[in-house]
Each structure stands twice: as structure tokens, then as C-alpha cells.
Amino acid sequence: MSKPARQLALFFIAAILFMASIPHAQGQQIEAEIAIGPGSSAAVRGKFLTTPAIRDRKAFSIETSSGDRPGNTRPITDLELFDVSGQKLQFRKLIDGEYLAQGDIAAWSYVIDLTPLKNRNAAAHSSWIEGERGVLMAADLLPISARAGTLKFHVPNGWKVYDRDTASLPDIRKAVVAIGAGWTQTDAIGVPVRLLINGKWHFTSSEAAEMVQEIHRSHRNLFQHDVGPSDLIISNFPTATSHGNWEAETRGNVVTIISSDMAFRTQSLQRLHEQLRHELFHLWIPNGVNLTGNYDWFYEGFALYQSLKLAVGLNRIRFEDFLDTLSRAHTIDSAGSQRISLIQASTARFSGANTQVYARGMLVGFLCDLALIERSKGKKSVEDILRAIFVKHRKPAQPADGNTAVIAELKLNLELVPVVEKYVTGAEKMDWATELAAAGIEDGDAGPITTLRVKQKLSGRQKTTLDKLGYNNWRRSSRNSK
Known part of the structure; x- marks a missing residue:
């Protein structure tokens, strides 16, 4: 056997041993401490608490990169692994972030560089420290096998740690914590949300809190259930960024918005x-x-559509703006040369299909809304679908596949079956002229640019549909303000 072939064979043997030890390492309970050191470094140390006695835990993994977001990589240094007696273990590196020890691992320590990553959008999805502020996300600081446990933070003098409760976390990898100096803390009145804002903005913290109150109550009324205490972290990008850029993520019960x-x-x-x-x-x-699996087309696309509809309902945008956003989404979706189903697009979301998930997902939400309103004469809408899915699968319900559950709920309404089969499980080009006409809406541009508008003459049924979409909201607002 040649030297390259022998090295390759040894690598595969090591990989097989690594994979064989993973089942014993999944879902481990831990105790961990994270100490912020000089510059932007974090020293991480911890131990596994699994009982009975530790066995077959030779694999050790750390999330050093995120394949779905290019540029999201950082080095791990000074790694040490220990056995149950506190003795150092010899180990070998398989690939970045994956190691195989010669004995069973009981404890560990390492240092992570938390300098902001080159990909600025990664700041909403991964840990970083810049100057005297930072955001820590346990998922890229702790071993991948860590699930439940305790987490303690040590920060420089003058800094604060804004954690809800890291004394006992059921899913420790979802912990997101703001640290540093200069954060403004505000509680939104009447809703369980704490705002943590850093940086200079054209809005005040009280204005942001009022928005949170209004929107949170609207969502709570929609789902008819509250969610637990949540944090909202708002910060400028850690690196210089021009006006108008932003990235966000809602992880667990923490919303992180990184923005210029x-x-x-x-x-x-x-x-x-x-x-x-x-x-x-x-x-x-x-x-x-x-719900599990890649059903991003639903929870992103329908979130976009419901956000748009809510904006009309709260008089934040005009109905013309509502139609303009849908027009742009349809133009984007129609321009795609290679069409795949939304199911497939969700699987390949971070490999080039992200725009399709958002644009067509939102359009499917709109078409579902039109069909439900039309069929029920205004008695049902997409809000009923969202509420039903939440109520049926609200935690701690048994886990279910997201695509299966959502499609089953949609197909309970016969008028939604064609929408699902054409655009969710199918990959047909969107042809919505009939649905638009039933709602009193038309495309005013015969070219490649979609331009939706309300028809000049409307039937009573069309007026009902438009009213349910929010067409008359501005008129009501004007009358009420007089």
C-alpha cells in the first residue's frame, strides 16, 4: 500500500472510531465556565456530568465553522482533554473541530478567538467580542454533545452579563447572552420581553419597547398563547457597515438583531x-x-407574509405597499430559470435557494390566505392555519416532521390542495391570475415586472376579500382619528 493510500485508510479508520463513539456522547449534561480574557479571547472549561460512570466517550467535537454561512470559522487553541481522574489525555485531530482521544473524556478546556468574523452577517449567528461589547452564543462555544447543564460567565471589571438564567438550562446550546458595557436595558410593559440595546440609533429604547409591546400582543392574540420570558438584543455590527444592512436570528427565547x-x-x-x-x-x-426537519418555506415564508399583513393591520404600511412587496416577490420568483419545489429549496436554503424560500414561501402564504377567505366568505384566513399548527404542536408536544405536519394541516382545507401540490411539493411556475381576480386584484404590467393593483370595479365578494386583507384599514384609521 502506498503512503498516501495508507494515510487515507488510517483517516477512515479514525473517522469510523469517532462516529462509533458519538451515540454515547449525544445529549450530555455539563457544567461549564466561560472567561473573557485579553483582546477578544474566551477561555472555556467544563466537565461532563453524565451518570452512570463515563464510558465510550472518546470523541470530542466543537463547532468551529458553520457550513451554511461562508466566512463563519474561527480557530480553537490550547485544547486539553482530561479523564475522570484529572489526567491529561492524548488525542488526535481528525479535521477542524473533531478530535479522538485515547481514553474516555471527563473534562476539557480550550481557548476560542472571538474576533468578529469576516462575514459581517455571521455576527447575528455566532459569538463575537468587539471593544467593550459582545454577544456570546453557547452553540459555538461548547462541545457539540452538550445539551443540558449549567453555564457561568466571568467578564472584565466594569462589564455586565445579561443572562436570563444559566443556572440550569434544558437546552444549553440555545443560550444567547449579551456581555460588556454600554448596554441599555428596558422592559416592554405588559409583555415578557427584555430589550438590550447597544450603539447609536435614531430611535429611543422606549420607542423600541412600545413596538415590542404592540407586536408581541398582536402575535399573542393570533396564537392565543403566550411564550415565556424573552430577550431582544439589538446592536450595531461589530465592524464598520454602511446604512441599511442587517441580519437577525431568533434562537430559543432570544431575538438577536445586528444592524446598521x-x-x-x-x-x-x-x-x-x-x-x-x-x-x-x-x-x-x-x-x-x-416540529423538526427543513420546513423553512413555511416558518420563513409565512412569517414574511404574516408580518406584511400585520403591518397593514397596524397601519405601518399602506395596502399599496403590501401589493408592491408581493409584486417584487413574484417578479423574483418568476425570474428563476431552475425551478425546484419549496421542500427541496428548504433543504438547499443556504446553498443558493434562500431567496426562493423567502419569496415563493411568502407568495404561497398569500395564495393560501386568498383561497381561505374566498371559500369561507371571510370567515377563515391564514391566521387560522398558523394558530392550528401552533396549538397542535406547541411544546412539549411529541416531535413531528415539520413538512408532514404543515402540509397535512393545509390539506385539511380542500381549497389549499392545489396550492400545495403546485408550489410546495411541486415546482410549477406561479400562475395566480384566477386567484387574484377573485380578490379584485390584477397585474397591471404584462411584462416581466409584476405590478399588482386593485381593480377599478369590484363586486361585493371582492370587497369582502380585500377588506379581510386590510384594504380599508387606512380609511378606518382616518375616520377614527377625526
Whole structure:
């Protein structure tokens, strides 16, 4: 056997041994401490608490990269592994972040560089420290096998740790914590959300809290259930970024928005409301349900559509803006040369299908809304679908496949079966002229650019549908303000 072939064979043998030890390492309970050191480094140490006696735990993995977000990689240094007696274990590195020890691992320590990553959008999805502020996300700080346990933080003098309760976490990898100096803490009145804001903005913390209150109550009324205490972290990008850029993630019960401000105050307020409508929705779906798998087309696409509809309902945008957003989504979706189903697009979301998931997912939400309103003469809407899915699968319900559960719920309504078969499980080009006409809406541009508008003459049925979509909201608002 040649030397390269022998090395390759040894690598595969090591990989097989590594994989063989993984089942014993999944879902481990831990105790861990994270100490922020000089510069942007974090020293992490901890131990496994699994009983009975530790056995067959030779594999050790750390999330050093995120394949779905290019540029999201960071080095791990000074790794040490220990056995149950505290003796250091010899180990070998298989690939970045994966190690195989010669004995069973009981404890560990290492150092992670938390300098902001080159990909600026990674700041909403991974840990970072810049100056005297930072956001720590346990998922990329702790061993992959860690699940439940305790987590303690040690920070420099003058810094604070804004953690809800890390004394006993049922899913420790979902912990997200703001640290540092200069954070403003505000509680939204009447809803269980704490705001942590850092940086200079055209809006005040009280204005942001009022938005959270309004939007959180709207979502709570929709789902008819509350969610537990949550944190909202808002920070500027850790690196210089031009106006208008932002990235967000809702992980567990923490919403993280990393953003640059807009040029003008009115734009800043409008965009913050848009961000909050979408991200707070995720506290209920998908984070509040026990659905698994890649059903991103639903929880992202329908979140976009519901956020848009809520904006009309709260008089944040005009109905013309509502139609304009749907027009742009349809133009984007129609321009795609290679069509795949939304099921497939969700699986390949971070490999080039992200726009399709958002654009067509939102359009499917709209078509479902139109069909439900039309068939029920205004008595049902997409809100009923969202509520039913949340109630049926609200944690701690038994886990279920997301695609299977959502499609089954949609197909309970016969009028939604064609929508599902054409655009969710199928990959047909969206042909919605009939559905639009039934709602009193038409495409005013015969070219490749979609331009939706309300028809000049409307039937009583069309007026009912438009009213349920929010067409008359501005008129009601104007009358009530007189």
C-alpha cells in the first residue's frame, strides 16, 4: 500500500472510531465556565456530568465553522482533554473541530478567538467580542454533545452579563447572552420581553419597547398563547457597515438583531418595526413548536407574509405597499430559470435557494390566505392555519416532521390542495391570475415586472376579500382619528 493510500485508510479508520463513539456522547449534561480574557479571547472549561460512570466517550467535537454561512470559522487553541481522574489525555485531530482521544473524556478546556468574523452577517449567528461589547452564543462555544447543564460567565471589571438564567438550562446550546458595557436595558410593559440595546440609533429604547409591546400582543392574540420570558438584543455590527444592512436570528427565547442604522429617523423606525414583526413571530413558530426537519418555506415564508399583513393591520404600511412587496416577490420568483419545489429549496436554503424560500414561501402564504377567505366568505384566513399548527404542536408536544405536519394541516382545507401540490411539493411556475381576480386584484404590467393593483370595479365578494386583507384599514384609521 502506498503512503498516501495508507494515510487515507488510517483517516477512515479514525473517522469510523469517532462516529462509533458519538451515540454515547449525544445529549450530555455539563457544567461549564466561560472567561473573557485579553483582546477578544474566551477561555472555556467544563466537565461532563453524565451518570452512570463515563464510558465510550472518546470523541470530542466543537463547532468551529458553520457550513451554511461562508466566512463563519474561527480557530480553537490550547485544547486539553482530561479523564475522570484529572489526567491529561492524548488525542488526535481528525479535521477542524473533531478530535479522538485515547481514553474516555471527563473534562476539557480550550481557548476560542472571538474576533468578529469576516462575514459581517455571521455576527447575528455566532459569538463575537468587539471593544467593550459582545454577544456570546453557547452553540459555538461548547462541545457539540452538550445539551443540558449549567453555564457561568466571568467578564472584565466594569462589564455586565445579561443572562436570563444559566443556572440550569434544558437546552444549553440555545443560550444567547449579551456581555460588556454600554448596554441599555428596558422592559416592554405588559409583555415578557427584555430589550438590550447597544450603539447609536435614531430611535429611543422606549420607542423600541412600545413596538415590542404592540407586536408581541398582536402575535399573542393570533396564537392565543403566550411564550415565556424573552430577550431582544439589538446592536450595531461589530465592524464598520454602511446604512441599511442587517441580519437577525431568533434562537430559543432570544431575538438577536445586528444592524446598521438608516440614514433618517423615519426610515429607522419603519425598519425596526419590520424587523420586530418578523423575528418576534419566530418565538411562536418555529421556536415554540416541536416540529423538526427543513420546513423553512413555511416558518420563513409565512412569517414574511404574516408580518406584511400585520403591518397593514397596524397601519405601518399602506395596502399599496403590501401589493408592491408581493409584486417584487413574484417578479423574483418568476425570474428563476431552475425551478425546484419549496421542500427541496428548504433543504438547499443556504446553498443558493434562500431567496426562493423567502419569496415563493411568502407568495404561497398569500395564495393560501386568498383561497381561505374566498371559500369561507371571510370567515377563515391564514391566521387560522398558523394558530392550528401552533396549538397542535406547541411544546412539549411529541416531535413531528415539520413538512408532514404543515402540509397535512393545509390539506385539511380542500381549497389549499392545489396550492400545495403546485408550489410546495411541486415546482410549477406561479400562475395566480384566477386567484387574484377573485380578490379584485390584477397585474397591471404584462411584462416581466409584476405590478399588482386593485381593480377599478369590484363586486361585493371582492370587497369582502380585500377588506379581510386590510384594504380599508387606512380609511378606518382616518375616520377614527377625526
